[in-house]
Amino acid sequence: MITKLSHTTVYVLDQDEAMDFYVNKLGFEVRTDATMNGSFRWLTVGPKDQPDLEIILMLVQPGFLFDDQSAEQMKNLIRNGKMGTGVFETPDCKATYLELKSKGVEFLSEPKQQPYGIEATFKDNSGNWFSLTERPE
Amino acid sequence: MDLYHRIVKAKLFIDDNCCNTVNLDHLSQEACLSKFHFLRLFKRTYNKTPHQYLTERRIEKAKTKLSDTDLKVQEICMDVGFESVTSFTLKFRSVTGQTPMDYRKKRLKIKQIQNEQPDSMVPGCFATKYVD
Structure with a gap:
């Protein structure tokens, strides 16, 4: 029986820049920041109101998982906005849209009524896009 | 507007x-x-009410200062906008489930582990895929 998702990966192009975006723009908190073998950095963040989720901000770099070619392919997919990574929920989509926009977050679509709630879409500073959704009460 | x-x-x-x-x-x-x-x-x-939101932000600031500075709890309490250590400690405990000092000890321990045994913070399945 699976009970919950505790970790999920978002591939990023630069971990310092990604941390700045997720913490200072989205308002997330850093959960873990540990560097192994002087090179592999395990950096996780999460929404303050959801303490049991860690979003791993994983650097795309040639190494054990990626070879040079696949790392470059992955970076291009992210940069070109092909990686739709998840849905963030908010109690009020329009208010959060206005706040994030005022902080310089790039939106791909404005808040719009959908069958499942009000949704906008934005991208992080690597190029991953996300849904921002307000569920109906 | x-x-x-x-x-x-x-x-x-x-x-x-x-x-x-x-x-x-x-x-x-x-x-x-x-x-x-x-x-x-x-x-x-x-x-949430503006007051609830304000209190949450103050507790977050306090958590950062407890984790990242050597300031005394009383100084942090005043720095983040509380007027008494008692009300700060009670609110901190109700939000985080621990006292400010216990929180500081726990964070320092985690930092120590991150620095000295970083591999213990990373699930093995990731470590084997990403680390040479």
Whole structure:
């Protein structure tokens, strides 16, 4: 029986820049920041109101998982906005849209009524896009 | 400026000024709304009252200072806008489930592990895939 998702990966192009975006723009908190073998950095963040989720901000770099070619392919997919990574929920989509926009977050679509709630879409500073959704009460 | 802009502006005002004296008069003025109207709209937008939100921001600031500085609890309490250590400690405990000192000890321990045994923070399945 699976009970919950505790970790999920978002591939990023630069971990310092990604941390700045997720913490200072989205308002997330850093959960873990540990560097192994002087090179592999395990950096996780999460929404303050959801303490049991860690979003791993994983650097795309040639190494054990990626070879040079696949790392470059992955970076291009992210940069070109092909990686739709998840849905963030908010109690009020329009208010959060206005706040994030005022902080310089790039939106791909404005808040719009959908069958499942009000949704906008934005991208992080690597190029991953996300849904921002307000569920109906 | 529509109502949403006003409420967001007041929320950002709390974010920027949470360690100072912030009251409903300040906030409703910032939003150009009556106190009653502001309170109702803020709660509808964020599912919490402005006071609850302000307290949460102050506790977050306190957590950062407990984790990243050597300041005494009393100094942190004052720095983040609380007026007494007792009310700060009670609120901190109700939000985080631990006292400020226990929180500091736990964070220092985690930092120590991150620095000295970073591999223990990383699930083995990831470590074997990403680390040579």
